[in-house]
Amino acid sequence: MGEQVKPEGGCLYVCSTPIGNLRDVSLRLLDVLREVDIILCEDTRQTRKLLSRYEIPGGDRLVSFHEHNEVVRAEWLAERLREGRRVALVSDAGTPLISDPGDSAVAAALEAGVPIVPVPGPSAFLAALMASGLPATPLVYLGFPPRSRSDFARFLAPYRRLPATLVMYEAPHRVANLLHWLVEELGDRPAVLAKEITKLHESFWRGTLQELERRLAAEGARGEYVVVIDNRGAQDDAGAHESEEARWAEAVREVERLMEEGYSHKEAVKRASEAHGVKRRELYNRTLGG
Numbered sequence: 001m002g003e004q005v006k007p008e009g010g011c012l013y014v015c016s017t018p019i020g021n022l023r024d025v026s027l028r029l030l031d032v033l034r035e036v037d038i039i040l041c042e043d044t045r046q047t048r049k050l051l052s053r054y055e056i057p058g059g060d061r062l063v064s065f066h067e068h069n070e071v072v073r074a075e076w077l078a079e080r081l082r083e084g085r086r087v088a089l090v091s092d093a094g095t096p097l098i099s100d101p102g103d104s105a106v107a108a109a110l111e112a113g114v115p116i117v118p119v120p121g122p123s124a125f126l127a128a129l130m131a132s133g134l135p136a137t138p139l140v141y142l143g144f145p146p147r148s149r150s151d152f153a154r155f156l157a158p159y160r161r162l163p164a165t166l167v168m169y170e171a172p173h174r175v176a177n178l179l180h181w182l183v184e185e186l187g188d189r190p191a192v193l194a195k196e197i198t199k200l201h202e203s204f205w206r207g208t209l210q211e212l213e214r215r216l217a218a219e220g221a222r223g224e225y226v227v228v229i230d231n232r233g234a235q236d237d238a239g240a241h242e243s244e245e246a247r248w249a250e251a252v253r254e255v256e257r258l259m260e261e262g263y264s265h266k267e268a269v270k271r272a273s274e275a276h277g278v279k280r281r282e283l284y285n286r287t288l289g290g
Contacts, residue, residue, distance in 0.1 A: 007086075007114075010082060012115070012117065013118075014105075014106065016029070016094060016095040016123065019198055020198035024122050024198055028119055035086065038088070040063055041064060070105065075108070087105075088119075093122075095123045125141055125226055128197060131204055134229075140166050143168065144168070149274045153278075159231070164232070165229065165230055167227070169224070172221040176213065183213065185277075186209070186229065191212055191227065192205065192228040193205040194228065201222075254271070255269055255287045
């Protein structure tokens with residue numbers, strides 16, 4: 001197979017980097033990192049580690065480009081690309097734009113009218129899926145879920161009845177909540193909890209969501225997690241989940257119970273809306289005068 005012809009003039013290379021094991025690089029990635037004029041980094045310190053491992057000079061080619069500055073950097077980047085600079089976009093680990101910064105860089109390249117060249121490689125959620133033992137298609141990648149219970153319910157609502165494999169990322173201090181919420185929203189589905197992928201303590205816990213929740217409670221959470229859920233039973237047991245009206249009815253009953261316990265209407269609505277994933281204002285209106 002022939003090698004790809006290199007673009008002339010400015011171009012943006014979107015580069016996947018190792019997610020843990022620094023040996024997970026392609027020869028092409030190393031060539032690109034050696035040859036480009038600018039390397040946009042989520043964290044220049046992390047990128048320097050990779051460059052140092054392969055004796056690639058960094059110097060002033062490394063430019064920070066992360067979620068807090070990527071928008072203001074975009075016009076600067078577009079100008080550099082118009083000038084004919086070759087630019088590599090990398091994240092700390094894995095593939096840019098997959099729960100990592102990069103959208104503004106791609107938009108800047110489109111604005112500048114230069115080629116956008118993918119340099120594929122590692123991705124945590126694909127690596128987790130490969131070893132999970134769960135069906136790979138159809139697949140829905142959901143990234144990091146919201147942190148509040150009510151926001152999570154709304155976030156997951158379009159996928160509750162979808163017969164597909166669902167994949168999410170989560171931090172160690174929130175993964176226990178995520179597993180519990182998934183059980184409440186989806187039922188006790190087959191799932192895999194993957195962590196430290198490609199690293200020394202790589203592990204894949206397999207079981208149901210409740211089994212994983214119990215194991216996590218017993219052994220503790222360490223490292224960044226990928227959660228893979230087989231939701232193919234969604235169509236078979238629709239009766240196991242609340243209908244929207246049943247969800248609302250339970251939320252209304254919860255407000256009534258809390259008010260009987262002495263909570264104000266406002267506080268009861270707040271607690272019940274978060275517990276049942278319903279809109280607070282609508283629940284407030286439904287329970288006025290109750």
